[in-house]
Amino acid sequence: MPTIQPLSELRTNTTKIAKLAHSQHEPIFITKNGYADLVVLSAEDYEQRLARLEIYDKLAASQAEVASGQKLLPLDTVFAKYQAQYGQAK
Known part of the structure; x- marks a missing residue:
C-alpha cells in the first residue's frame, strides 16, 4: 500500500519523510489539498x-x-565481445 503524506508533514517533518523513503524503498506520495x-x-x-x-x-x-x-550477431561473437570487455565468464 502506498505511503501518502500531506505537504504540511513534509514542511514540518522533513527528516521523518526522508527516513521513511530510505527505510521503505518505495515512493512516498505527497498531497496538496x-x-x-x-x-x-x-x-x-x-x-x-x-x-x-x-x-x-x-x-x-x-x-x-x-x-x-534485422540480422543478429552469432552467440559466439557476443560471448567473445563480453569476454574481451569483462574477462572470463564465471
Whole structure:
C-alpha cells in the first residue's frame, strides 16, 4: 500500500519523510489539498529505477530489431565481445 503524506508533514517533518523513503524503498506520495502533488524517493532507489528503465528500453529496442528481421550477431561473437570487455565468464 502506498505511503501518502500531506505537504504540511513534509514542511514540518522533513527528516521523518526522508527516513521513511530510505527505510521503505518505495515512493512516498505527497498531497496538496488532498491531491497528489509530489513523489519523494531516496536517491539510491531513484538511481536503481533509472537503471531498470534503461534496461527495459534496451530490451524493447532489441525486440524491435528482432521483429524487423534485422540480422543478429552469432552467440559466439557476443560471448567473445563480453569476454574481451569483462574477462572470463564465471
